Amino acid sequence: xxxxxxxxxxxxxxxxxxxxxxxxxxxxxxxxxxxxxxxxxxxxxxxxxxxxxxxxxxxxxxxxxxxxxxxxxxxxxxxx
Amino acid sequence: xxxxxxxxxxxxxxxxxxxxxxxxxxxxxxxxxxxxxxxxxxxxxxxxxxxxxxxxxxxxxxxxxxxxxxxxxxxxxxxx
Numbered sequence: 001x002x003x004x005x006x007x008x009x010x011x012x013x014x015x016x017x018x019x020x021x022x023x024x025x026x027x028x029x030x031x032x033x034x035x036x037x038x039x040x041x042x043x044x045x046x047x048x049x050x051x052x053x054x055x056x057x058x059x060x061x062x063x064x065x066x067x068x069x070x071x072x073x074x075x076x077x078x079x080x
Numbered sequence: 081x082x083x084x085x086x087x088x089x090x091x092x093x094x095x096x097x098x099x100x101x102x103x104x105x106x107x108x109x110x111x112x113x114x115x116x117x118x119x120x121x122x123x124x125x126x127x128x129x130x131x132x133x134x135x136x137x138x139x140x141x142x143x144x145x146x147x148x149x150x151x152x153x154x155x156x157x158x159x160x
Contacts (some may be wrong), residue, residue, distance in 0.1 A: 031115040036153045038110065044157035061157035074114045074150060077141035079126035 015041035017058035023051070024065040032059070032070065037056070046070075095121035097138035104145040105130070105137070111151065112139070126150075 002014050015036070035045040046059040046066060053054045096115070107129050115125040126139040126146060139146045 029116075030118065031113055033111055034114045034150065034153045035111040036109075036156060044153060061154060067154060070114065070150065070154060071112045073124060074141060074147060076116060 005057040015043055016044060016047060017045045019041070019062070020058045021048075022060075022063075026065065026072070028052070028070060030054075032073065034055045034070075058078050093120050095123055095125060096127060097123070097125045100138045100140040100143070101128075102140075102143075106149045106152070108132070109149060110134075112153065114150075131141065 025048070029048045030051040031049050033047040035041070035047070037044050044061045046061050048057050048059050048069075049055070050057060060068075061067075077080075104155070105128070109128045110131040111129045113127040113129075114145075115121070115127070117124050124141045126141050128139050130137060134146050138150075141147075
């Protein structure tokens with residue numbers, strides 16, 4: 001499969017995050033993408049999309065506030 | 081902001097998941113998107129992208145195996 005083919009499959013060929021957002025921005029987050037380490041990037045990456053701007057921001061998987069954001073999303077589903 | 085503008089911002093105007101994958105497919109997952117409930121969809125939604133095909137599959141946020149997949153991704157970052 002060609003590199004372009006891979007890319008069109010949404011497969012990133014390198015790490016997508018250069019730096020991470022240090023300020024807790026939990027309430028501005030519309031959705032979060034979790035990308036486990038893979039052959040192209042040995043870091044787990046977390047990319048949040050912000051509500052108003054749709055801007056993508058990288059988060060530090062080890063930051064306590066980031067872990068809380070993920071836990072809150074996962075637990076909020078059971079409040080039906 | 082026009083509906084089209086919203087759409088281009090990546091803002092979904094409705095729920096994206098109709099059904100969820102019941103079989104534990106953890107090892108086939110390339111990345112996972114967590115979408116908290118919002119004004120357009122009152123369900124928390126989890127959308128996984130599969131490794132080989134790049135296919136998107138909805139996961140049940142309350143299924144134990146799904147919670148484990150998320151926890152594993154979050155904890156794998158600290159094994160550096």
